[in-house]
Amino acid sequence: MAEQTYAHLLQQVDQAExxxxxxxxxxxxxxxxxxxxxxxxxxxxxxxxxxxxxxxxVSHAPDRASVAGRLKGxxxxxxxxxxxxxxxxxxxxxxxxxxxxxxKVEGGxxxxxxxxxxxxxxxxxxxxxxxxAAAKVxxxxxxxxxxxxxxETDFLGxxxxxxxxxxxxxxxxxxxxxxxxxxxxxxxxxxxxxxxxHGKTAHISQIQHGRNAIxxxxxxxxxxxxxxxxxxxxxxxxxxxxxxxxxxxxxxxxTIPDHxxxxxxxxxxxxxxxDAILQQIxxxxxxVGKSCGLPDFRxxxxxxxxxxxxxxxxxxxxLVRFLDVVAxxxxxxPAVKGAGYGTDGKAFVPKLKAPYVICGPGxxxxxxxxxxWADVAKMVESVKIYLLTATRFLA
Amino acid sequence: xxxxxxDKLLDRIDEREVVQLLSExxxxxxxxxxxxxxxxxxxxARWxxxxxxxxxxxxxxxxRASLIARLKGxxxxxxxxxxxxxxxxxxxxxxxxxxxFGGKVSEGKVWGRGAxxxxxxxxxxxxxxxxxAAAKVxxxxxxxxxxxxxxxxxxLGSRAIADGWHWGPAQIVFMLEPSGNEVVVAEKGILxxxxxxYGKTAHISQIEQGRNAIxxxxxxxxxxxxxxxxxxxxxxxxxxxxxxxxxxxxxxxxTIPDRxxxxxDMRSVxxxxxxxxxxxxxxxxxxxxxxxxxxDFNxxxxxxxxxxxxxxxxxxETVKRFCDIVAxxxxxxPQPIGxxxxxxxxAFVPRLQAPFCMCxxxxxxxxxxTDEYVEIPMLVDSTRIYLLTALRFLT
Numbered sequence: 001m002a003e004q005t006y007a008h009l010l011q012q013v014d015q016a017e018x019x020x021x022x023x024x025x026x027x028x029x030x031x032x033x034x035x036x037x038x039x040x041x042x043x044x045x046x047x048x049x050x051x052x053x054x055x056x057x058v059s060h061a062p063d064r065a066s067v068a069g070r071l072k073g074x075x076x077x078x079x080x081x082x083x084x085x086x087x088x089x090x091x092x093x094x095x096x097x098x099x100x101x102x103x104k105v106e107g108g109x110x111x112x113x114x115x116x117x118x119x120x121x122x123x124x125x126x127x128x129x130x131x132x133a134a135a136k137v138x139x140x141x142x143x144x145x146x147x148x149x150x151x152e153t154d155f156l157g158x159x160x161x162x163x164x165x166x167x168x169x170x171x172x173x174x175x176x177x178x179x180x181x182x183x184x185x186x187x188x189x190x191x192x193x194x195x196x197x198h199g200k201t202a203h204i205s206q207i208q209h210g211r212n213a214i215x216x217x218x219x220x221x222x223x224x225x226x227x228x229x230x231x232x233x234x235x236x237x238x239x240x241x242x243x244x245x246x247x248x249x250x251x252x253x254x255t256i257p258d259h260x261x262x263x264x265x266x267x268x269x270x271x272x273x274x275d276a277i278l279q280q281i282x283x284x285x286x287x288v289g290k291s292c293g294l295p296d297f298r299x300x301x302x303x304x305x306x307x308x309x310x311x312x313x314x315x316x317x318x319l320v321r322f323l324d325v326v327a328x329x330x331x332x333x334p335a336v337k338g339a340g341y342g343t344d345g346k347a348f349v350p351k352l353k354a355p356y357v358i359c360g361p362g363x364x365x366x367x368x369x370x371x372x373w374a375d376v377a378k379m380v381e382s383v384k385i386y387l388l389t390a391t392r393f394l395a
Numbered sequence: 396x397x398x399x400x401x402d403k404l405l406d407r408i409d410e411r412e413v414v415q416l417l418s419e420x421x422x423x424x425x426x427x428x429x430x431x432x433x434x435x436x437x438x439x440a441r442w443x444x445x446x447x448x449x450x451x452x453x454x455x456x457x458x459r460a461s462l463i464a465r466l467k468g469x470x471x472x473x474x475x476x477x478x479x480x481x482x483x484x485x486x487x488x489x490x491x492x493x494x495x496f497g498g499k500v501s502e503g504k505v506w507g508r509g510a511x512x513x514x515x516x517x518x519x520x521x522x523x524x525x526x527x528a529a530a531k532v533x534x535x536x537x538x539x540x541x542x543x544x545x546x547x548x549x550x551l552g553s554r555a556i557a558d559g560w561h562w563g564p565a566q567i568v569f570m571l572e573p574s575g576n577e578v579v580v581a582e583k584g585i586l587x588x589x590x591x592x593y594g595k596t597a598h599i600s601q602i603e604q605g606r607n608a609i610x611x612x613x614x615x616x617x618x619x620x621x622x623x624x625x626x627x628x629x630x631x632x633x634x635x636x637x638x639x640x641x642x643x644x645x646x647x648x649x650t651i652p653d654r655x656x657x658x659x660d661m662r663s664v665x666x667x668x669x670x671x672x673x674x675x676x677x678x679x680x681x682x683x684x685x686x687x688x689x690x691d692f693n694x695x696x697x698x699x700x701x702x703x704x705x706x707x708x709x710x711x712e713t714v715k716r717f718c719d720i721v722a723x724x725x726x727x728x729p730q731p732i733g734x735x736x737x738x739x740x741x742a743f744v745p746r747l748q749a750p751f752c753m754c755x756x757x758x759x760x761x762x763x764x765t766d767e768y769v770e771i772p773m774l775v776d777s778t779r780i781y782l783l784t785a786l787r788f789l790t
Contacts, residue, residue, distance in 0.1 A: 192648050204660045205735035207636050214639050214657075218617050225610060241602050244609050245648055250641030253587050253658040253700070257640055262609075263648045265599050305648070340600045 006391040009135055010329075013127070013383045019110060019376055021047070022123035023103030025086075026112035030149075032087035034063070037149035037157070040086045041065040044126065044147050051130040053145070058160050066148045066157030068165050071129055073139030073394055078169040080393055081144045081352065082129070082386060083158070083344055084122040084176045084360070085151030088114035094370040109373040116362030120374035121176025122147055124361055124382035131383075132390055139394040144170065151344050155307070158347035170354045171393055172318040174386070175343050178362025178374075181330060181381055185319060185357055186236040186338040187345065189268035189309030193281065194261060195220060198298040201258040210256030211296045214249045217260040219292045220299060221247070223284055224264065229277060234269040236311070236338030242266040263304070270311040278303065307346030311338075312355040318393075322357055325392055329384045341367075359385065401532050401786050408526070408778050414505060414771060416442075417518040418498030421507045425544075427482035429458065432544035432552070435481050436460035439521065439542055446525035448540070453555055461543045461552030465562060466524050468534030468789055473566040475788045476539045476747070477520040477781065478553070478739055479755075480546030483509035489765040504768040511757030515769040516571025516777070517542055519756060523781045534789040537562065546739050550702070553739035557746035565749045566788060567713045569781070570738050573757030573769075576725060576776055578718055580711075580752055581631045581733040582740055584663035584704030588676060589656060590615060593693040596653035605651030606691045609644045612655040614683045615694060616642070619659065622679055624672060629664040629706070631733030637661040658699070662735065665706040673698060702741030705751065706733075713750045720787055721754065724779045754780065 028040035041057055048055045048069035055069040066086070073079060091100055091113060098104060100113040110120065129145055144167055150156025161167070177184075197217045202210030221244055231240040242264060249260035268274065282301055289297040312319050314336060327333035345356045361382035366372045423435035433454070440450045440462045448464040455461065461481070468474070486495055486508060493499045495508040505515070520540050527538065539562050545551025572579075592612045597605030616639055626635040637659060644655035663669065676696055684692040707714050714731065722728040734753065744751045756777035757769045 203735075204636060204638055204640070204662060207638055210638070212638060212640070214616070214642055215620060218613060218620070221609070222613050222617060225613070241599060243599055243602055243605070243607060243651055245599070245607070245650055245652055246645030247609055247655070248643050248645075250643075250658070253640050253660050255640055256638055260642070263645070265648050267599060 006137060006395060009131060009387055010384050012131065013380055013387065015376060015380050018123050018127045018379050018383050019105055021127060022110050022120050022379065023105065025119040025122060026103035026114055027101055029101050030087045031090050032150060032152045035087055035149055036063045037086045038063050038065040041067040041147065041149065047126060048129065048145065052133040053129060058157065058164065060149055060156055060160060064149050066146070066161055068161050069145040071133055071139065071143040073141040073143065075141065077141040077394065078171045079142035079144050080390060081146060081167060081170045081173045081348060082125040083146040083148065083173065083348065084118050084125060085148045085157065085344060086122065087149055087152050088117065089152050089368045092370055097371055105376065108376050110376060111373050113372055115372050115374040116178045116366035117368065118177050118360055118362050120362045120379050121178065121360035121382065124379055125176055125386050127383050128386035128390060131387060137391065137395055141394045143390050143394060148344055155344055155347050158344035162347040162351040168352050170352050172322070173345060173348050173352060173354050173356035174389065175345055175356065175358045176360035176382065177343055177358050178360050178364050178367060179358055180363050181326065181359060181361055181378055181385065183323060183326060183334045183336050183357055183359050184339045185336045186234065186270065186311035187309065187342055188237050189272065189274060190305060190307045190342050191266040191268065191274050191277065191303065192305035193264045193266070194302045194304050195264065196300050197260045199256065199258045202256045204254050204256065207256065213257050213260035216294055216297050216299060217247070217249070217262060219288045220285055221262060223288055224281065227280065227284055231269055231272050237269050240267065240269050240272060268309045270309045272309060274306060274308060307342055308350055310345050310349050310356060312357060316355045318355045319357060321392060322389060325388045326359065326385055329381055329388060401530065401790060404526055404530055405779050405782055408775060408782065410771065410775050413518055413522050413774055413778055414500055416522060417505050417515055417774065418500060420514040420518055421498035421509055422496055424496050425482045426485050427545060427547045430482050430544055431458045432481040433458050433460040436462045436542065443521060443524065443540065447528035448524055455544055455551055455555065459544045461556060463556055463562065464524065464540040466528055466534065466538040468536040470536065472536035472789065473564040474537035474539050474562065475785060476541060476565045476568045477571060478541040478543065478568065478743060479513055479517040479520060479571045480543045480552065480739060481517070482544055482547050483512065484547050484763045487765055492766055503771050505771065506766065506768045508767055510767045510769040511573045511761040512763065513572050513755060513757065515757050515774050516755035519774065519777045519781055520571055522778055523785060526782060527785055532790060536789045538785050538789060543739055550739060550742050553742035557742040560746055565747045567717070568743050568747055568749050568751045570740050570751065570753040571755035572738050572753050573755050573759055573762060574753055575758040576721065576754060576756060576773060576780065578721060578729040578731050578752050578754045579734045580714055580731040581629065581665065581706040582704065582738065583632050583735055584667065584669060585700055585702045585737045586661040586663060586669045586672060586698065587700035588659045589697045589699045590659065591695050592655045594651065594653045597651045599649050599651065602651065608652045608655035611689055611692055611694055612642065612644070612657060614687045615680055616657060618679055618683055619676065622675065626664050626667050629733065631731065632664045635663055635667060663704045665704045667704060669701055669703060702737055703745060705740055705744050707750045711750045714752055716787065717752050717784060720783050721780055724776055724783060
């Protein structure tokens with residue numbers, strides 16, 4: 001068996017290497033917005049290239065880029081995708097007790113914005129790939145690495161790599177978002193809708209010439225709030241939720257507004273089909289238009305953000321094998337969980353049609369926090385997990 | 396009433412003097428917001444004091460002032476009040492073909508911001524007072540001039556003058572607002588309400604902890620739109636009108652909004668009482684709160700603008716006399732009309748409890764327009780109207 005051949009690699013994981021790389025990554029201020037991920041992407045490209053991977057910078061804008069790399073296999077089996085994001089969230093208002101972009105190591109922790117979310121995960125995957133390349137482990141399938149811009153806002157980089165780069169087929173998608181090396185296999189879908197109604201402006205003294213866009217919006221939102229949407233409670237994720245969270249119309253109290261815009265946030269669970277929900281809402285709007293009796297009723301519906309719900313079945317063979325790997329490295333077989341957030345999986349999973357898991361060394365309590373840190377021991381563990389995973393699936 | 400011996404003063408009206416004064420007034424940039432009426436108030440005060448009037452300047456703040464001036468009569472009859480405002484509306488986006496503050500005279504017109512609305516009316520009353528003072532016409536009652544700040548926004552000046560009114564009773568109040576020298580005898584009331592709902596913010600993943608302010612607002616606005624409001628159609632003003640013209644809530648699509656604010660514009664007709672309408676809206680909100688079953692429902696209503704509907708008694712003799720004077724000057728018997736409203740009359744008329752007319756030079760279609768102008772013949776006619784009015788009512 002392969003593990004006999006490559007078990008020694010696990011002993012060679014060098015803590016200093018993964019810590020130094022993570023510190024280096026933290027020093028790039030890839031705060032999103034605005035992102036500015038180009039410099040860190042170029043740096044990662046250089047590291048992967050020097051390690052012997054085929055690499056490509058995926059450019060989005062003058063200051064923004066993602067990076068993809070490939071450690072070639074013979075092509076006998078489908079590859080694996082290891083992915084993480086390069087951007088980090090803003091520092092927030094509260095003062096930090098250390099330099100958020102110095103990447104300092106102290107008391108077994110690496111400190112800084114992005115330490116946990118998720119430059120520790122990026123570093124672990126890169127080091128695992130470097131070690132495989134250096135050891136010249138013959139692979140039967142490609143190990144593909146994708147490090148993305150824009151995950152914290154719009155999945156910019158993941159969409160670009162998923163759609164523009166020849167990736168597949170792959171056996172599995174691995175995302176090293178912070179889970180404390182636990183395993184997450186599901187996330188809610190996300191659909192943001194913008195509903196606009198279109199009227200005609202007029203001064204109140206000319207009210208008969210006006211068409212009030214607010215009056216068109218009220219029955220739409222009232223009906224939308226009551227609209228029944230079918231779903232099944234998910235064991236890991238709970239239920240479907242929706243909320244009408246913004247509405248804006250009118251600049252002046254004496255002027256009939258010609259435009260009203262409302263935004264709706266919907267979070268779906270596996271089994272729900274976004275296109276079907278969308279069609280249901282379009283029909284609802286059409287019905288309101290017919291029944292409301294408002295002259296010149298006009299409304300439009302736009303999707304402003306859309307990512308499907310994701311779930312890997314608990315008996316999926318890839319997942320079962322991965323859990324074995326994690327148990328072997330950590331000494332404990334983790335229970336699978338659902339995530340309360342969305343990941344780059346929203347771009348990769350539908351495109352590659354492969355099962356996915358989220359497992360990374362960062363600590364989820366540290367996400368988006370002041371004085372963020374990551375545990376060095378977990379980072380070493382994560383390198384081992386991704387090293388062993390690659391050998392089990394590809395060697 | 397006939398010629399008191401001073402009607403020949405009408406022949407001494409010097410067109411050039413009226414035009415010159417108007418040009419002078421137009422050089423003051425009293426654009427509101429912010430107003431900056433102080434310079435014009437002080438200039439007018441000096442000008443009127445030089446003409447022989449008692450003058451009182453009311454300072455609202457560093458940059459803003461109104462003034463009141465009196466040409467004393469013997470006190471045998473109540474005063475006549477001429478009112479106008481000093482402020483003008485902003486220039487708007489469009490390019491002007493003349494300097495809007497140059498007071499340029501050409502093609503028989505005076506051009507600029509405020510030419511119509513309403514520095515022409517201001518100039519008219521100042522010239523009339525000066526001519527009466529210069530001719531030492533013995534007056535049986537005071538001629539009172541009020542020139543106000545803030546009419547275009549919040550009635551700052553007229554409210555201050557009305558609140559502190561200590562110039563005795565008046566037989567009639569005139570607003571020299573642009574009416575094309577037509578006579579306006581009724582004005583709609585204005586009532587602006589601001590409705591606010593208060594929820595609790597939360598990220599959508601914590602939706603059970605949130606209280607969506609939009610969901611509280613929807614039933615309020617839906618009910619408010621249908622709320623029956625009693626009124627009797629007015630022959631000059633038509634009916635009551637209301638419109639929900641602004642609604643705003645929410646900054647982020649993924650966050651439950653904790654506040655939603657809507658404003659409503661209501662225009663009432665004589666016979667309606669604003670306090671009753673406000674009480675009705677308060678009750679409606681309370682009812683919605685009980686019926687809607689939303690936990691922690693919390694809403695408030697605030698009056699942000701309030702001026703009563705105004706109308707003279709039908710067949711009011713004073714108004715009839717004024718209409719006859721207009722006919723004598725213009726050769727055409729005016730048909731009294733109503734207006735959409737909100738002039739300084741809402742401050743002066745309830746305080747003075749006197750009949751009122753709105754009549755001034757400049758055509759209503761020029762109000763707030765780019766390349767605003769007033770036709771000089773109309774300006775002169777107005778001067779004749781108000782000179783004759785003072786003579787007829789006060790000698």
